Amino acid sequence: xxxxxxxxxxxxxxxxxxxxxxLGGFVKPFLRGAGSHLFEEVPALASGVTWVxxxxxxxxxxxxxxxxxxxxxxDYDSDGWLDLYLVNSGPCDFYKPSVxxxxxxxxxxxxxxxxxxxxxxxxxxGTFGMGVAVGDYDNDGHPDLFVTSYGRCILYxxxxxxxxxxxxxKAGVAAPGWTTSxxxxxxxxDGLLDLFVCSFVEYGLDKRVYCRDNELGKPYYCIPxxxxxxxxxxxxxxxxxxxxxxxxxxxxxRAMGKALGVVASDVNNDGRLDLFVANDTVQNFLFMNRGAxxxxxxxxxxxxxxxxxxxxxxxxxxxxxxxxGDGWQDLFVSNVDxxxxxxxxxxxxxSFSDISYRHGVAQATRLLSGWGVSFxxxxxxxxxxxxxxxxxxxDMVERYVPNVNxxxxxxxxxxxxxKLKNVTSEAGPGFQEPRASRGLAIGDYDNDGRLDxxxxxxxxxxxxxxxxxxxxxxxxGLKLQGLKCNRDAIGAIIRWSVSGRVRSxxxxxxxxxxxxxxxxxxxxxxxxETLDWVEVQWPxxxxxxxxxxxxxxxxxxxxxxGEGEVC
Amino acid sequence: xxxxxxTVGIALAAILAAQDLSVAEALLAKGEHSQxxxxxxxxxxxxxxxxxxxxKVLDDLDQPTRAAEEAQTAVExxxxxxxxxxxxxxxxxxxxxxxxxxQIYAEALERFPSNVYLxxxxxxxxxxxxxxxxxxxxxxxxxxxxxxxxxALDGLMEAHLERLKxxxxxxxxxxxxxxxxxxxxxYYHSAVAQExxxxxxxxxxxxxxxALEFNGRFAPAxxxxxxxxxxxxxxxxxxxxxxxxxxxxxDYLFGRLHLARAYHKVGRIExxxxxxxxxxxxxxxQHEPLPSLRRQRGN
Numbered sequence: 110x111x112x113x114x115x116x117x118x119x120x121x122x123x124x125x126x127x128x129x130x131x132l133g134g135f136v137k138p139f140l141r142g143a144g145s146h147l148f149e150e151v152p153a154l155a156s157g158v159t160w161v162x163x164x165x166x167x168x169x170x171x172x173x174x175x176x177x178x179x180x181x182x183x184d185y186d187s188d189g190w191l192d193l194y195l196v197n198s199g200p201c202d203f204y205k206p207s208v209x210x211x212x213x214x215x216x217x218x219x220x221x222x223x224x225x226x227x228x229x230x231x232x233x234x235g236t237f238g239m240g241v242a243v244g245d246y247d248n249d250g251h252p253d254l255f256v257t258s259y260g261r262c263i264l265y266x267x268x269x270x271x272x273x274x275x276x277x278x279k280a281g282v283a284a285p286g287w288t289t290s291x292x293x294x295x296x297x298x299d300g301l302l303d304l305f306v307c308s309f310v311e312y313g314l315d316k317r318v319y320c321r322d323n324e325l326g327k328p329y330y331c332i333p334x335x336x337x338x339x340x341x342x343x344x345x346x347x348x349x350x351x352x353x354x355x356x357x358x359x360x361x362x363r364a365m366g367k368a369l370g371v372v373a374s375d376v377n378n379d380g381r382l383d384l385f386v387a388n389d390t391v392q393n394f395l396f397m398n399r400g401a402x403x404x405x406x407x408x409x410x411x412x413x414x415x416x417x418x419x420x421x422x423x424x425x426x427x428x429x430x431x432x433x434g435d436g437w438q439d440l441f442v443s444n445v446d447x448x449x450x451x452x453x454x455x456x457x458x459x460s461f462s463d464i465s466y467r468h469g470v471a472q473a474t475r476l477l478s479g480w481g482v483s484f485x486x487x488x489x490x491x492x493x494x495x496x497x498x499x500x501x502x503x504d505m506v507e508r509y510v511p512n513v514n515x516x517x518x519x520x521x522x523x524x525x526x527x528k529l530k531n532v533t534s535e536a537g538p539g540f541q542e543p544r545a546s547r548g549l550a551i552g553d554y555d556n557d558g559r560l561d562x563x564x565x566x567x568x569x570x571x572x573x574x575x576x577x578x579x580x581x582x583x584x585x586g587l588k589l590q591g592l593k594c595n596r597d598a599i600g601a602i603i604r605w606s607v608s609g610r611v612r613s614x615x616x617x618x619x620x621x622x623x624x625x626x627x628x629x630x631x632x633x634x635x636x637x638e639t640l641d642w643v644e645v646q647w648p649x650x651x652x653x654x655x656x657x658x659x660x661x662x663x664x665x666x667x668x669x670x671g672e673g674e675v676c
Numbered sequence: 677x678x679x680x681x682x683t684v685g686i687a688l689a690a691i692l693a694a695q696d697l698s699v700a701e702a703l704l705a706k707g708e709h710s711q712x713x714x715x716x717x718x719x720x721x722x723x724x725x726x727x728x729x730x731x732k733v734l735d736d737l738d739q740p741t742r743a744a745e746e747a748q749t750a751v752e753x754x755x756x757x758x759x760x761x762x763x764x765x766x767x768x769x770x771x772x773x774x775x776x777x778x779q780i781y782a783e784a785l786e787r788f789p790s791n792v793y794l795x796x797x798x799x800x801x802x803x804x805x806x807x808x809x810x811x812x813x814x815x816x817x818x819x820x821x822x823x824x825x826x827x828a829l830d831g832l833m834e835a836h837l838e839r840l841k842x843x844x845x846x847x848x849x850x851x852x853x854x855x856x857x858x859x860x861x862x863y864y865h866s867a868v869a870q871e872x873x874x875x876x877x878x879x880x881x882x883x884x885x886x887a888l889e890f891n892g893r894f895a896p897a898x899x900x901x902x903x904x905x906x907x908x909x910x911x912x913x914x915x916x917x918x919x920x921x922x923x924x925x926x927d928y929l930f931g932r933l934h935l936a937r938a939y940h941k942v943g944r945i946e947x948x949x950x951x952x953x954x955x956x957x958x959x960x961x962q963h964e965p966l967p968s969l970r971r972q973r974g975n
Contacts, residue, residue: 334963392959409933409952410940419929421959447806449840460937467874472840511807 146537147487147521148562148574156573157222160195160213164568165204165237166504170320170328172312172336173201173259173287175502176369179240179623180565182552183252185230186271189665190217191554191627193563194254195571196238201260202314204237212238212256217554232273236260240548240623244293246302246346248596252628255304257288262306266350281352282344287312292619294373294382295595296398298649301346302595305384305619307368310336330503333423334390338365341386360406364394370482373618374429374438375600377459380649382600382618385413387424387442397459412461413440413453422448423478426549426622430484431455431615432493433527438615443479443497443622446513450474450482450497452529468529470495470522477517478502480622481549485560489582489633491612492524498546498564516543519564539574546572552627558584558663560631565624583634585643586665589616593651594670597628600648606641607634634662643668644676697721700729709736724754731763740771740969758788765797771969774804779971792821799831808835819848823855833865837872845869863887864897871900880904895924899931906938914938929958 153159164174181194197210212234215223227233236258243252251267262284265273277283287309293302310333320331340362344352356362370387377383381398388394392414397405408414416422423445429438437455444450449471453461465471474497481498488494499517501507507514521536522529533540548565555561559576566572585605589598599618604611614630634640644656647670655673660666696719703712713733716726731746747764754760761784769777778801784794799814815832818825829852836845846869853862867883884901887894902918905911915938921931936951 390963392956409955410937410948412937415933415959419933419955419959420962447838466840466842466872475840 147532147535147576147578148537148540149577150537150539151221151573151575153570155221157218157224158193158195158213158215158571158573160197160215160225161570162195162565162568163198163206163210165198165206165210166568167203168328169203170330171203172310172330172333173203173237173239174198175330175504175567176289176309177239177547177567177623178565179257179290179548179625180550180563180571181241181243181254181625182550182554182563182627183243183254183625184628185214185252185267185273186216187251187269188217188219190219190556191552192217193223193554193571193573194232194241194243194625195565196241196256196548196623197234198237199235199258201237209235211235221555226271230272231275232265234258234263236263239287239289240291241625242291242293242304242619243625243628244302244304244599244618245596246293246304247350248301248591250596255282255291255293255306257284257291257306257623259287259312261285262288262291276350280350281354282306284308284342286339288342289369290371290619290621290623292371292373292384293597294384294599294618295346295648296343296373296382297345297402298381298594298600299346299348300591300594300650301348302597302599303346304344304352305371305373306342306344307371307386308339308341308366309333309369309389310367311339312336325505325508327505329505332390333367336367338367338388338391340365341368341371355402359402359404361396361404364396364406365391366394367391368394369425370427370442370620370622372427372429372440372620373599374440374615376429376438376440376455378437380652385427385429385440385442387427388421389423389425390421392421393424393442407459411459412463413442413451416448416451417463420448425478426480426482426497428482428484428620429615429617430493431613432484432495432524432529434492434612436613438617441482441484441495443474443482443499445478446476446501446510450477450479452495468522469531470529473520473522473531474499476512477520478513480547481564481624483549483551483621483626485551485626486631486633487521487560487576487578488523489559489579489584489631490635491607491610491633494524495522495529496520496549496551496562497522498544498549500543500545500547500567504545514543516545518543519546537574537577539572544572545569547622548624549621550624550626551621553586553629553631556586556665558586558631560627563624579633581636583636583638583662585632585634585640585660585662586629587632587643587660588629588665588667589645589647590667590669591647592670594648598645598647598670602646603630603632604644604646605632607637608639609641629665638662645670645673697723697725697729700733704729704733704736707736709733713737724750724757724760727753728757728760728763731767735763735767740767743767744969744971756787758784758791758794761788762791762793762797765794765801768969768971769797769801769804772966773969773971774801776969776971777801778805790821792818792825795821796825796828796831799828799835803831803834803838806838808839811835819852823852824859826856826859826861829861829865833868837868840872842869842872846873858890860887860889860891860894860897863890864894864900867897867900867904871904877904877907881908893924895921895928895931898924899928899934902931902938903934906934906941911938911942915942927958927961929955929962932958 178196193215195213239257242255251269254265256263266276289307291306343356345355366388384396386394395408426443440453452465477499478501497520519540545567550563562574564572591598601616604613654676727750734743750760765780781798802811812835818828849865864887887897898921905914918935940948
């Protein structure tokens, strides 16, 4: 079949080939373990996503080469189908390519294939890109893109006609330096999405520290401990297309970190979005939003700043979700090898307990280095599962650290009976293939109600996984649309009842690493064919709690703020 | 006759030199390192023992390069002295070069395979190299030879805990406790392993009290007791235990961290903030680069 495909490739146009492949004639033979595994890897030939990350790896081993890239699932053209955005490196002080790598925007053709529309959309980047945060900052119904970089950031305003405009300077969010993850969230509950941008370390050719004292005597990627920390940035949305950096004088500005990951969630259920920030080689931060532009950093007291033994680790990816269904947001942070990753249970008093050993996460991650992380219900049974993508930052590590590899497999945990179980071996060969993975986004790109996976790999092509599990499980897909609150409804709480059992989901902002996921929420119903009701607690300023009856199952619906029955 | 007198003279000189060195040993024992060094410099015998004592003095005076050179000379002059090799390895082990230490101990063990202290050094070097499997074997051999060797238990616990082998850690601690019921270590390490395994806090509390009965000055036991009491909601008792821990070891980060949380929990916000700042300072200090002593042989 492969030979047939290759012969035909010479006769058909690439686009025709992709369409044929997606129609089923050619896809299945190329899929790994189709039908027998939870996820199947979709090859670039089938998806049309031929983009490759260029990490600019040099003999000198400049640190920015190794920590990207990020990716996003977004519906840029508002057609109801998720498109892809992929971040690439580019020219900077240490990298002067003759042909600059470019970011990639791939339009979903609604048939399992994608078309590269980067040039038409004018979103190719041009900086040494790191990550991407997607959010509708002007509430016009079209998702905008914020691209972080080693160098200047870029804010692409979505014009609503398939094109974007670089409005960085007008908006005032260039944030020079070295930025990594970013998150759109409404910190002051005014109905407009604000922006938090993680800042990593002081870096530049003039500041560079040379690391070559390994056993090989070759330059290698320096541990970030050697570089000076920096404060992250908080931009308040002024509502007129401009932003004001408002961290000055707050604990955000005073907290000198080396931030790589951020998630916005309400960890104390006070109606204000807090920030959990993963830092590399210094303590993590938990910025509690006390209102009136007051932030209190409490990570050490909350038990999420350091390891159990009091050591700062190499925090990279983060996420938040209520994994035990108690109505409180739990947290996750991935670290490097020998440190283990941490799953933190919310003690409901602004403190957390590390329960990673109890769930087998610590044991599974002891020798791994984690980046993208996502809590999601991959089998639509209503329980929250966990996905981790991994890879050591030092490409030479295996030559001098025993049992540690540069390329590492992914890890998939399914929640069973209140505990996470490592089910990576069932996930499919693509999950076990070692890669230098970094970014991770979750989204249902084929609109079948089963959440798919997009992984970006350092110095290689991205990996797209189609979710093949959850057969027979029902679901409800919701697109929340705020009217008084931010249009993306970040900060909303969704509650739903299935056969009398009530579950809830908090609509967080950000999470994972350098990446943005599907803005829609898929609620797993398991084998139940009926949904009793759905309730949405919209974020401030309305804070309305509305119940929606007759929401159809096994399809997507848009729910508007103000159109439900007020509870 | 002349030959006999010469022999007697040599013997007398040796006795005097030995007496001289015992003066140096006495000074060293009293911690008078500078005087000991001055004495040794004035009374150079060139013997292996002289080089060994010089090395010990220099090591205590934080001159590790010279200390290592003298220790190496002592080993070369008296290759059958296990103590000199033990000392040479220790210099590298404590000066951030576990690879060199491990090499020294491995060579020494070829000559003295039943020397438990050389094996302990080898095991400790493996731990520092993160070769925990190898370390575990060596620590277990040590404890088989000398069941009361507490440092071997400490090292074995580290080898288990670092690999998250909490069940094995608990088993080792319990075995040690049964063989050494008067030693605080068995109780303390049992509590540590049980805490990792999520055992009930009451059981931990009992073990930690027993550990403290045998060694009331062991800060980690006080600190873990404080953390446990905090979990039990006995906040004031927790604070007392944690304060005891940091009194005994003011730079004990784990104790400070949980003391900060305890203060915060009872609303002593300023105390909590103060402790938090201390924790941040201690945490930063943990990562200050340690100079690594390079090993040079044959010069």
